[in-house]
Amino acid sequence: MSLNSxxxxxxxxxxxxxxxxxAAFIQVKNSVQEQVGSNGQTAFExxxxxxEAPLIKSSYNLIYSNLFSPSVSIHTxxxxxxxxTTLAAGGRLILEExxxxxxxxxxxxxxxxxSTDLESMLKLAGFVDVTVTNVAPVSDETLASYFRLWGTTKIEQGVSRLTGKFGIAHIEAKKPAYEVGQKMKLNFKKKPSNKKAVWASVSTDDIxxxxxxxxxxDRVKPSKESLARPDDCELTEGKRKACKNCTCGRAEEEEAEANGVVSLDLMDDIQDEIVEVDPTPKKAGCGSCTLGDAFRCSTCPYLGMPAFTAGEKVALGGMFAQDDIEF
Structure with missing residues (x-):
């Protein structure tokens, strides 16, 4: 870690x-505190x-994360x-992993x-100018210390197998020069324009x-007769009957009527009127209260009681038949 920056x-x-x-941390902290002076601040987390730490928003302009070796800690x-959030606008984050x-x-x-995965994570978090300044391969001695931190007993076997496959990535990133959630006033006022001049530029010949x-x-209004459906069915006994090759739908209507089905052709005899229908079901008269709640209205005095026979005296059984006050 450079202590002169x-x-x-x-x-x-x-x-x-x-x-x-x-001991190493206290040495670094004291050295940095001398450089930042009484107006500066050094803290540790x-x-x-x-x-989950209660870090104050925008309280630091530099964060050094995981720079004390050896460490196998992983950023999330x-x-x-x-x-x-903790960095001030334009603040820098320096980390190693x-x-x-x-x-x-x-x-x-x-x-x-x-290292590319860490770079992508930082960008997705909102950091800018993310730079991987160095990826140094770790020595076998440092690799052995990693295995000790992981609690592995087969240190020699692990070092021989993974030597040269790990490195320490040194990455620097910046917080944008604005605060997250910062508000700016936008001026939406438009300069007054000469509307007459705009329309004057449009030639009337182009309209x-x-x-x-x-x-x-196209100007002739259609009559009611012209809008009526043509009716060319045969007239038998004063009533229209579907012809042999019926295509107007009358044959289907007659078949439905024969099967007891009544169809309504809403296109016949169109009238300019509104038919109001009350969808509220009509209430039947009282008198079925003894059959249970399914047959009782909302104001029935027997609501919530079991079904009973008319004239029967309702008695409570079980624990409800005992007084809860003893003398």
Missing amino acids: FTAGDKVLFVAPATVDQ VFERVS PSMFSHYL VVLLVDLANTICPITRK EDDDLLLDES
Whole structure:
């Protein structure tokens, strides 16, 4: 970690796992505090608790995450969102994380991401100018320390198999130069325009007269007779009967009537009137209260009681037949 990149007044947050070397952290914190001065600030937060930490919005302009080695801690999308909220507008995030340098085959490992995956996560969280400045392969000694942190006992076997396949990605990103949720006043006032001048630029010769598109037959209003359905069925005993090759639908109507089905042709005898129908069902008279709630109205005094025979005295049984007050 470079300790010469701080200026007076900087507010710096260090995020590291609980396994960090306390002596090394205190040394870094004291050195940074001297550089930022009395107007600056240095703070520390445990990596595993940062997502739920009560960090103040826009309170830091620099966040250093997971830069104390060795560490196998993995950043999450919720952490990146929390970092974005905690940073001030234009603030920077500097982080490190163990990543894969090559795809692993037939190996179950806690490290599954590459540096490009971290870059995409930061961009989706809202960071800009995301840059992977370095991906350094880890030494076998550092790799062995990772296995110790994972609690693996077969350290030598794991190092021999995964040597040269892990690296430490150093990534820097910035928060946009505006706050999340920041409001800006927009001026929607339009300059007054000369409407007459606009319409004057349109030639009247270019406007088509709609009436010129109609001929005399289009202006004739249809009569009721012309709108009526043609009726060419045979007249038998004063009543129209469907002909042999009926196509007007009368044959279907006669068949329905023969089967006891009544059809209504709403197109016959159209009248300019509105027929109002009351959809509320008519209530039957009282007198079926003894049959149960299904036959009782909403104001029935027997509502909620079981069915009974008319004239029968209703008695409560079981625990309801006993007094709840003893003398």
